[in-house]
Amino acid sequence: MKGARRGTVALLCGLALGAGCGPREPGRPPLRVFAASSLTDVVEAVARQWDGPDVVASYGGSSGLARQIRDGAPADVFLSAAPEWVEVLRGAGAIDGEAVVFARNRLVAVAPKGSALRAHDPAELLAALPDGARVAIADAGVPAGEYARAALWELGLLDRYRPVLVAMRDVRAVVHAVELGETEAGFVYTTDASAASVLSLFTIDDRTHPPIEYLGAVLHGSADTAEARRFLDFLTDDAGRSALAAAGFRLP
Amino acid sequence: MLSEAIWEVVRLSLLVALAAVAVSLVPGILTGWLLARWRHPLRALVQGLVMLPLVLPPVVTGYLLLLVFGRSRPLGRVWHALTGGHLAYTTAACVVAAAVVGFPLLVEAIRLSVAAVDPRLEQVARSLGRGRWDTFVRVTLPLSRPGVVAGAVLAFARALGEFGATIVLAGNVAGETRTIPVAVYTLLNVPGGESAAAKLVAVSVVLALAALLLSFRWSVRRGES
Numbered sequence: 252m253k254g255a256r257r258g259t260v261a262l263l264c265g266l267a268l269g270a271g272c273g274p275r276e277p278g279r280p281p282l283r284v285f286a287a288s289s290l291t292d293v294v295e296a297v298a299r300q301w302d303g304p305d306v307v308a309s310y311g312g313s314s315g316l317a318r319q320i321r322d323g324a325p326a327d328v329f330l331s332a333a334p335e336w337v338e339v340l341r342g343a344g345a346i347d348g349e350a351v352v353f354a355r356n357r358l359v360a361v362a363p364k365g366s367a368l369r370a371h372d373p374a375e376l377l378a379a380l381p382d383g384a385r386v387a388i389a390d391a392g393v394p395a396g397e398y399a400r401a402a403l404w405e406l407g408l409l410d411r412y413r414p415v416l417v418a419m420r421d422v423r424a425v426v427h428a429v430e431l432g433e434t435e436a437g438f439v440y441t442t443d444a445s446a447a448s449v450l451s452l453f454t455i456d457d458r459t460h461p462p463i464e465y466l467g468a469v470l471h472g473s474a475d476t477a478e479a480r481r482f483l484d485f486l487t488d489d490a491g492r493s494a495l496a497a498a499g500f501r502l503p
Numbered sequence: 504m505l506s507e508a509i510w511e512v513v514r515l516s517l518l519v520a521l522a523a524v525a526v527s528l529v530p531g532i533l534t535g536w537l538l539a540r541w542r543h544p545l546r547a548l549v550q551g552l553v554m555l556p557l558v559l560p561p562v563v564t565g566y567l568l569l570l571v572f573g574r575s576r577p578l579g580r581v582w583h584a585l586t587g588g589h590l591a592y593t594t595a596a597c598v599v600a601a602a603v604v605g606f607p608l609l610v611e612a613i614r615l616s617v618a619a620v621d622p623r624l625e626q627v628a629r630s631l632g633r634g635r636w637d638t639f640v641r642v643t644l645p646l647s648r649p650g651v652v653a654g655a656v657l658a659f660a661r662a663l664g665e666f667g668a669t670i671v672l673a674g675n676v677a678g679e680t681r682t683i684p685v686a687v688y689t690l691l692n693v694p695g696g697e698s699a700a701a702k703l704v705a706v707s708v709v710l711a712l713a714a715l716l717l718s719f720r721w722s723v724r725r726g727e728s
Binding site: 312314315317318321336339343382383385387390391392393413414416417418419420428431432433434 | 569573574575587588589591592593670674675676677678679680681689691692693694695696
């Protein structure tokens with residue numbers, strides 16, 4: 252009986268290990284990080300250097316992640332590509348303490364590698380697009396999509412762009428569609444463009460959209476707010492800063 | 504009550520679902536008939552392939568379609584040569600995705616209906632001098648009409664709800680590929696989008712239920728006849 256129970260515990264531990272639940276300290280709950288998809292590579296890099304509990308990260312559009320957190324998805328840290336979604340969560344009472352701005356970014360228009368498309372600004376791009384062309388953009392609500400739409404709106408081009416825009420769930424999906432050559436162009440962050448095999452056409456004037464700021468916050472529902480805060484400090488401290496800078500993010 | 508933006512989404516969904524059923528009806532009837540009447544070891548394989556979209560994750564179906572219909576892919580090139588445009592991320596892509604995932608439902612209903620037609624009736628027609636094709640059109644098809652109709656309604660309802668393959672192959676283009684499920688998914692991903700989503704959810708429930716009730720009605724008739 253006792254042996255059987257010990258066997259079960261061993262089995263569960265084995266499963267936990269197999270599922271990546273912490274070779275460092277078995278039994279310790281992982282740190283669940285919900286991060287904007289543009290932070291994928293940085294969070295992976297920082298998690299490798301991190302000495303705390305294992306990081307289990309979920310990536311996606313900040314709006315969708317905020318919606319999941321608000322609706323009770325278990326998470327410890329939220330890394331958002333826009334202040335708006337942190338504010339929504341604060342309003343819902345889901346944020347613990349202050350949110351910190353830890354990185355900035357720029358928008359860029361990209362085309363598939365080898366594309367003959369050349370343009371210096373969104374107006375030229377629209378004029379240069381062949382008939383039936385598609386331009387990938389992140390979904391409404393997703394920060395990368397909102398910044399890009401704000402810029403197109405400011406330039407008076409949004410209505411003319413609308414028929415060619417294909418909305419994608421997050422900015423990494425936009426990068427992927429352009430990489431595959433399935434759309435003629437796409438709007439992504441400079442950091443996504445440099446990490447992918449795409450052709451950068453031009454950087455979008457950052458006076459045409461709100462500043463692209465990444466915010467980190469510890470969540471109220473966190474199982475371990477101390478570790479969550481320590482992770483956030485780690486990300487905004489030297490280790491995180493060098494990973495962010497290496498990926499091309501601007502530092503505050 | 505429903506805003507223009509919502510109407511646009513509903514209209515597009517109905518158009519896509521109708522077009523999907525329209526393009527798959529004739530191939531569906533022929534395939535259903537083939538699977539009901541053909542006696543060959545390969546029949547099981549053909550049936551398996553036809554049913555595949557029913558059991559594959561729709562996202563996988565969409566990805567496979569993208570591999571076939573993508574811009575630089577074989578059928579994508581054929582499409583480009585024929586139409587001068589690209590299929591991916593257009594309304595036509597929505598129709599293709601919806602037709603493919605709805606096809607098994609259409610074929611299965613037709614197959615069952617054709618299989619229920621007494622072969623002796625067909626033999627009588629043949630013995631009276633009717634050709635194979637004539638027998639099919641004048642005897643088999645009218646007798647299996649309830650299955651054709653029920654299958655078409657089910658395929659229509661399935662097409663209305665198609666999301667997984669659509670989001671991969673057709674994406675999310677306002678007015679062109681933003682169907683009800685795609686619009687609902689987009690709205691639900693934005694905190695605060697629920698109220699707009701609620702209307703589309705209501706429309707979706709009404710349309711799906713109406714289609715189901717119609718298909719039940721036609722199946723009952725078939726049972727009675």
